[in-house]
Amino acid sequence: MKDFQVSEDILPIAKFKTNASSLLKDLNTSRRSIVITQHGKPVGVVISPKDYDFLVNRNKFLDAISEGLKDSNDKNIVSDEDFKKKLDAEFGKFEI
Template sequence: MQRLRIDQDIKPLSEVRTGIASFIKQVHDTKRPVVITQHGKGVAVLLDVNEYESMQEKMELLTDIQTSINQIDNGEGVEHDEAKEMIMQRIFE
């Protein structure tokens, strides 16, 4: 996802309401989100669907990594050589 440009990518709800198609095109073309404000405060973000899916995949991966780190910290990990042996046994069974 491209970095947000404050002067271009923060829009009031009233402006988005009247020109939603142009904002959808902007998000699609620039790959940048549009922050929608109401009464001067951010209330929603308009994202390209591919960018959203990419973010979801990254969050899932980071969650898996954190789970793995916690397991290792709790002594639930498997040493490299032991893991390799387990995999090799499964391949050749």
């Protein structure tokens, strides 16, 4: 995502409706989000599909890290040796 430009990227909903086609076309090339307002208050944000995917995947990654850190802090961990024994018991011994 590129830097937000207050003078260009905040639009009243009427202007968004009128220019939706060209605004959405430009969204993918400019990579800047658009804030849509109604009665002077923000009511929505439009971002490119690429930026949306990035944000969703980033949040999943950060959530996984937080979960791992919480498990570590709670001592909810398994040693490598115990994990290998569990895998061997479940799936058989792995040999190269």
